[in-house]
Amino acid sequence: MKTNERMTIIPTEGLVEGKDFEIVSYFVVDNSNRFHTIESYFQIDQLELINRYPNPKEFFHVFQIHARFNRKLEDLELIQKTPMFKRPVYFYRFNDLPMDLELLISLGFGLVRIHTGDSWGELLLYDIGFFKNLLYEDGEEWDNPLIGDTALRIAFYLSLMDPKFDDRDLEILMNMSEDLVKNLCMCNGDKIVQQLKETFAKKKGGNNVLPFPRY
Numbered sequence: 001m002k003t004n005e006r007m008t009i010i011p012t013e014g015l016v017e018g019k020d021f022e023i024v025s026y027f028v029v030d031n032s033n034r035f036h037t038i039e040s041y042f043q044i045d046q047l048e049l050i051n052r053y054p055n056p057k058e059f060f061h062v063f064q065i066h067a068r069f070n071r072k073l074e075d076l077e078l079i080q081k082t083p084m085f086k087r088p089v090y091f092y093r094f095n096d097l098p099m100d101l102e103l104l105i106s107l108g109f110g111l112v113r114i115h116t117g118d119s120w121g122e123l124l125l126y127d128i129g130f131f132k133n134l135l136y137e138d139g140e141e142w143d144n145p146l147i148g149d150t151a152l153r154i155a156f157y158l159s160l161m162d163p164k165f166d167d168r169d170l171e172i173l174m175n176m177s178e179d180l181v182k183n184l185c186m187c188n189g190d191k192i193v194q195q196l197k198e199t200f201a202k203k204k205g206g207n208n209v210l211p212f213p214r215y
Helices: 038-042 046-052 056-070 101-106 148-161 168-176 178-184 189-202
Strands: 007-011 021-023 026-030 035-037 076-081 090-094 109-114 123-127
Touching: 026 038, 035 038, 035 101, 038 056, 038 101, 046 056, 046 101, 046 109, 090 109, 090 148, 101 109, 101 148, 101 189, 123 148, 148 168, 148 178, 148 189, 168 178, 168 189, 178 189
Parallel strands: none
Antiparallel strands: 007 090, 021 109, 026 035, 026 076, 090 123, 109 123
Protein backbone atom coordinates (compact mmCIF):
# COMPACT_ATOMS: atom_id res chain seq x y z
CA MET A 1 0.00 0.00 0.00
CA LYS A 2 1.30 3.45 -0.95
CA THR A 3 -0.01 6.66 0.56
CA ASN A 4 0.52 10.33 -0.14
CA GLU A 5 -1.37 13.39 1.06
CA ARG A 6 -4.29 12.94 -1.28
CA MET A 7 -4.46 9.25 -2.19
CA THR A 8 -3.88 5.72 -0.99
CA ILE A 9 -2.80 3.35 -3.76
CA ILE A 10 -3.29 -0.38 -3.26
CA PRO A 11 -1.66 -3.00 -5.55
CA THR A 12 -4.10 -5.64 -6.78
CA GLU A 13 -1.59 -8.44 -7.34
CA GLY A 14 -3.08 -11.77 -6.32
CA LEU A 15 -6.63 -10.44 -5.92
CA VAL A 16 -9.37 -12.34 -7.76
CA GLU A 17 -12.64 -10.78 -8.86
CA GLY A 18 -15.62 -12.53 -7.29
CA LYS A 19 -13.51 -13.81 -4.41
CA ASP A 20 -11.35 -10.98 -3.10
CA PHE A 21 -13.35 -8.08 -4.55
CA GLU A 22 -16.53 -7.36 -6.48
CA ILE A 23 -17.56 -4.51 -8.76
CA VAL A 24 -20.43 -2.58 -7.17
CA SER A 25 -20.89 0.42 -9.51
CA TYR A 26 -23.38 0.56 -12.38
CA PHE A 27 -24.08 2.76 -15.39
CA VAL A 28 -26.78 3.06 -18.06
CA VAL A 29 -26.72 2.67 -21.84
CA ASP A 30 -29.72 4.25 -23.59
CA ASN A 31 -31.33 3.26 -26.89
CA SER A 32 -28.93 5.57 -28.74
CA ASN A 33 -25.94 3.76 -27.19
CA ARG A 34 -25.02 6.78 -25.08
CA PHE A 35 -23.63 6.24 -21.59
CA HIS A 36 -25.23 7.78 -18.51
CA THR A 37 -24.61 7.63 -14.80
CA ILE A 38 -27.27 6.12 -12.56
CA GLU A 39 -27.39 9.45 -10.75
CA SER A 40 -28.17 11.59 -13.80
CA TYR A 41 -30.46 9.10 -15.55
CA PHE A 42 -32.60 7.97 -12.62
CA GLN A 43 -31.90 10.71 -10.04
CA ILE A 44 -30.71 8.01 -7.64
CA ASP A 45 -27.85 8.35 -5.17
CA GLN A 46 -26.03 5.17 -6.16
CA LEU A 47 -23.36 5.47 -3.46
CA GLU A 48 -25.99 5.72 -0.73
CA LEU A 49 -27.60 2.49 -1.95
CA ILE A 50 -24.21 0.75 -2.20
CA ASN A 51 -23.43 1.66 1.40
CA ARG A 52 -26.90 0.79 2.66
CA TYR A 53 -27.21 -2.56 0.85
CA PRO A 54 -23.84 -4.35 0.74
CA ASN A 55 -25.51 -7.56 -0.46
CA PRO A 56 -25.42 -7.36 -4.31
CA LYS A 57 -28.81 -9.00 -4.87
CA GLU A 58 -30.50 -6.82 -2.27
CA PHE A 59 -28.84 -3.71 -3.72
CA PHE A 60 -30.00 -4.44 -7.27
CA HIS A 61 -33.53 -5.30 -6.12
CA VAL A 62 -33.88 -1.97 -4.27
CA PHE A 63 -32.22 -0.11 -7.13
CA GLN A 64 -34.72 -1.51 -9.66
CA ILE A 65 -37.63 -0.39 -7.48
CA HIS A 66 -36.25 3.16 -7.33
CA ALA A 67 -35.42 3.17 -11.05
CA ARG A 68 -38.91 2.10 -12.13
CA PHE A 69 -40.47 4.67 -9.82
CA ASN A 70 -38.33 7.53 -11.14
CA ARG A 71 -38.34 6.83 -14.88
CA LYS A 72 -39.79 4.59 -17.56
CA LEU A 73 -37.33 1.88 -18.57
CA GLU A 74 -38.36 1.74 -22.24
CA ASP A 75 -35.80 4.42 -23.16
CA LEU A 76 -32.75 2.43 -22.08
CA GLU A 77 -30.85 -0.41 -23.67
CA LEU A 78 -29.30 -1.87 -20.54
CA ILE A 79 -28.09 -1.29 -17.01
CA GLN A 80 -24.76 -2.93 -16.26
CA LYS A 81 -21.82 -2.89 -13.92
CA THR A 82 -18.92 -0.66 -14.85
CA PRO A 83 -16.62 -2.84 -16.95
CA MET A 84 -13.30 -4.31 -15.91
CA PHE A 85 -11.73 -5.51 -19.14
CA LYS A 86 -8.65 -6.75 -17.32
CA ARG A 87 -7.71 -6.72 -13.65
CA PRO A 88 -6.13 -3.32 -12.97
CA VAL A 89 -2.71 -3.05 -11.37
CA TYR A 90 -3.89 -0.67 -8.64
CA PHE A 91 -6.96 0.32 -6.68
CA TYR A 92 -7.27 3.88 -5.38
CA ARG A 93 -8.78 5.69 -2.40
CA PHE A 94 -8.96 9.44 -1.92
CA ASN A 95 -7.92 10.67 1.51
CA ASP A 96 -10.07 13.28 3.28
CA LEU A 97 -12.13 14.03 0.18
CA PRO A 98 -15.81 13.27 -0.41
CA MET A 99 -16.59 10.56 -2.94
CA ASP A 100 -18.72 11.93 -5.79
CA LEU A 101 -19.53 8.66 -7.54
CA GLU A 102 -21.38 10.31 -10.42
CA LEU A 103 -18.32 12.43 -11.21
CA LEU A 104 -15.94 9.49 -10.81
CA ILE A 105 -17.92 7.22 -13.14
CA SER A 106 -18.25 10.09 -15.62
CA LEU A 107 -14.45 10.36 -15.55
CA GLY A 108 -14.04 6.65 -16.20
CA PHE A 109 -13.61 5.11 -12.75
CA GLY A 110 -15.50 2.20 -11.25
CA LEU A 111 -16.03 1.12 -7.65
CA VAL A 112 -15.18 -2.20 -6.00
CA ARG A 113 -15.83 -3.61 -2.54
CA ILE A 114 -12.92 -5.52 -1.01
CA HIS A 115 -13.56 -8.92 0.61
CA THR A 116 -10.12 -9.76 1.94
CA GLY A 117 -7.26 -8.55 4.13
CA ASP A 118 -6.93 -5.30 6.05
CA SER A 119 -9.09 -3.48 3.50
CA TRP A 120 -12.07 -5.85 3.95
CA GLY A 121 -15.35 -4.03 3.32
CA GLU A 122 -13.71 -0.91 1.88
CA LEU A 123 -14.93 0.74 -1.30
CA LEU A 124 -12.03 1.44 -3.65
CA LEU A 125 -11.75 2.95 -7.11
CA TYR A 126 -10.33 1.41 -10.26
CA ASP A 127 -9.55 2.89 -13.65
CA ILE A 128 -11.92 1.40 -16.24
CA GLY A 129 -9.61 2.33 -19.11
CA PHE A 130 -6.26 1.58 -17.45
CA PHE A 131 -5.30 -0.89 -20.18
CA LYS A 132 -5.05 1.98 -22.69
CA ASN A 133 -2.04 3.51 -20.92
CA LEU A 134 0.55 0.87 -21.76
CA LEU A 135 1.05 -2.83 -22.24
CA TYR A 136 2.26 -4.87 -19.31
CA GLU A 137 2.46 -8.45 -18.14
CA ASP A 138 0.16 -9.82 -15.45
CA GLY A 139 1.70 -9.34 -12.03
CA GLU A 140 3.90 -6.45 -13.15
CA GLU A 141 3.55 -3.17 -11.24
CA TRP A 142 3.98 0.15 -12.97
CA ASP A 143 6.81 2.32 -11.67
CA ASN A 144 4.31 5.17 -11.54
CA PRO A 145 0.80 4.12 -10.42
CA LEU A 146 -0.64 7.42 -11.67
CA ILE A 147 0.37 7.35 -15.30
CA GLY A 148 -1.06 8.86 -18.47
CA ASP A 149 -4.83 9.16 -18.71
CA THR A 150 -5.30 7.94 -15.14
CA ALA A 151 -3.31 10.84 -13.71
CA LEU A 152 -5.18 13.37 -15.85
CA ARG A 153 -8.62 12.16 -14.83
CA ILE A 154 -7.62 12.05 -11.17
CA ALA A 155 -6.35 15.61 -11.53
CA PHE A 156 -9.70 16.67 -13.02
CA TYR A 157 -11.46 15.13 -10.02
CA LEU A 158 -9.15 16.86 -7.56
CA SER A 159 -9.63 20.17 -9.37
CA LEU A 160 -13.39 19.90 -8.90
CA MET A 161 -13.43 18.44 -5.38
CA ASP A 162 -10.38 19.84 -3.56
CA PRO A 163 -10.36 23.63 -3.07
CA LYS A 164 -6.60 23.54 -2.40
CA PHE A 165 -5.75 21.76 -5.65
CA ASP A 166 -4.93 24.35 -8.31
CA ASP A 167 -3.08 23.04 -11.35
CA ARG A 168 -2.64 25.80 -13.92
CA ASP A 169 -1.03 23.39 -16.39
CA LEU A 170 -4.28 21.45 -16.34
CA GLU A 171 -6.19 24.62 -17.13
CA ILE A 172 -3.84 25.36 -20.04
CA LEU A 173 -4.31 21.81 -21.34
CA MET A 174 -8.09 22.15 -21.24
CA ASN A 175 -7.99 25.55 -22.93
CA MET A 176 -5.88 24.04 -25.71
CA SER A 177 -8.30 21.17 -26.32
CA GLU A 178 -11.66 20.77 -24.63
CA ASP A 179 -12.20 17.72 -26.82
CA LEU A 180 -9.26 16.01 -25.13
CA VAL A 181 -10.99 16.38 -21.77
CA LYS A 182 -14.30 15.16 -23.18
CA ASN A 183 -12.65 12.14 -24.81
CA LEU A 184 -11.16 11.12 -21.46
CA CYS A 185 -14.64 11.02 -19.92
CA MET A 186 -16.95 8.03 -20.13
CA CYS A 187 -19.97 10.37 -20.11
CA ASN A 188 -21.05 13.91 -19.14
CA GLY A 189 -17.99 15.39 -20.87
CA ASP A 190 -19.67 18.71 -21.70
CA LYS A 191 -20.84 19.11 -18.11
CA ILE A 192 -17.38 18.36 -16.70
CA VAL A 193 -15.68 20.84 -19.05
CA GLN A 194 -18.11 23.54 -17.94
CA GLN A 195 -17.54 22.71 -14.27
CA LEU A 196 -13.77 22.86 -14.79
CA LYS A 197 -14.04 26.26 -16.49
CA GLU A 198 -16.04 27.63 -13.57
CA THR A 199 -13.65 26.09 -11.04
CA PHE A 200 -10.52 27.44 -12.73
CA ALA A 201 -12.12 30.89 -12.92
CA LYS A 202 -12.74 30.89 -9.16
CA LYS A 203 -9.29 29.72 -8.11
CA LYS A 204 -6.79 32.54 -7.84
CA GLY A 205 -3.27 32.91 -6.54
CA GLY A 206 -1.21 30.75 -8.84
CA ASN A 207 -0.34 27.10 -8.98
CA ASN A 208 -0.93 25.29 -5.68
CA VAL A 209 -0.73 21.75 -6.99
CA LEU A 210 1.23 19.18 -5.02
CA PRO A 211 2.75 16.73 -7.52
CA PHE A 212 2.10 13.03 -7.12
CA PRO A 213 5.27 11.24 -6.04
CA ARG A 214 6.90 8.60 -8.21
CA TYR A 215 7.34 5.28 -6.46
